[in-house]
Amino acid sequence: MADTSDIKKGFKMLLDGVPFAVVDHQFVKPGKGQAFIRTRLKNMMTGAVIDRTFKSGEKLDKADTEERTMQYLYPEGDARVFMDTRSYEQLSLTNEQLGENVHYLLDGTEVDVMLFEGRPIGVTPPTFVELLVTETEPGFKGDTSSNTTKPATLETGLQVNVPLFVNTGDRLKVDTRTASYVERVKG
């Protein structure tokens, strides 16, 4: 059994059967009063963030979670199939479970799959991925400085705002944390 002294960033606990990860935490204690740990928790199933305050010393249920590096293989109906590169074990996550992250999956992409009580609940894609532009308005040559942007659709269906000089067929580096354009990749 864990207690509030185990709380740190990334600590995973069970609340009403749902796994939550600590995003932020603060020890609060009036000089003459009860001590609490104020936390911000991320629901690992839905991604929703909640605030929760625990009494200092309160017992906590540690969530049984495990992260494994896996390779994306292919889509299968409403789901995506991944393979453990060491054990060759395969498992699948639904597009709903993957949420926005479906946009970062290309054949062979390595992701961290989060397992809760042995079942997959979500993935963390690489921080940066390279994706091809499949559709955007024709670019303006020479305009590499202005802050004006235009929408572009990438090969996975992801839409990002890009500088005007970007063309269909260009390869872009995308930051998966913010779903945003970083730079055009040469070649």
Added chain:
Amino acid sequence: MPEPADVAVVQVLELRAAMLAAIRRFFAERDFIEVETPAIVPSPGLDVHLSAFEVRSSTGERVGWLATSPEYQMKRLLSAGAKRIFQLCRSYRSDEHGSHHEREFTMLEWYRADATSDDLIRDTEELVAFVANSLDQPAPEVQPPWQRMTVDEALQFHANLTLDSLNGDEQRFFRVWAEQVQPRLGNERPIVVTDWPASMASLAQLKPNGMADRFEAFFIGVELCNGFGELTDAEEQRRRFERDQVERRAAGLPVYPIDECFLADLERGMPQSGGNALGVDRLLMLLLRATSIQAVMPFPAERL
């Protein structure tokens, strides 16, 4: 969870030295004398929510505890005839650690004989403004007078609750205070919160309205100090200590002894007094808008 040092060490040393010098100058100009009291004491304070470090000799014999605040001994100096005293010292609380807490921290305590809590609130406002000016931290928002609010008003304003509706449920009070009230106190300018429930009076006298003659100042959601119109009634003080001991025993906490020398000196006579305890590390953190007290200490526990 080591915080990145957002103020470099040498700069921290210079700022701390300037702050301590300013505090000493402030009190010297007001005819206070600086005093020293022991760090190892026979009773570390009976407050149910404070835990102390026990001190043992090399033979395993208990010598005492590290003081959680120098309060008892400073009040004994008032009984002995001192009129205006202040102290800058380390205080020790064994179970407190977070971005606003260190187990070992610097406390400023001062007492005025023949004074009220109002006088102490004024001291506090002037002191903080004086320190800010001395540090060259232009801080118009800390200039006196500060806003004042009662505990009941703060509860109503920030949590839409009254003290009456909490019906003496201290657990609930502290939770609501921690979650909804304190984070919003003093966000623009420091605020003084007065009229605490009598059960949270600790060493404060009671006001004619039945509330504790206790005040706390908050700035940017951080508790900066706790002051009292001091209780001078030895019998009432003993009753409160005994009640604290019962509560500690019931909660399975170590039951610290009652400081009989302190009670004897109260009995002998302590003048009507006001006192205040202020967290010096927090003051510097707030004036510099640092994110933690660790950022303004050369050796927080995690860098030792």
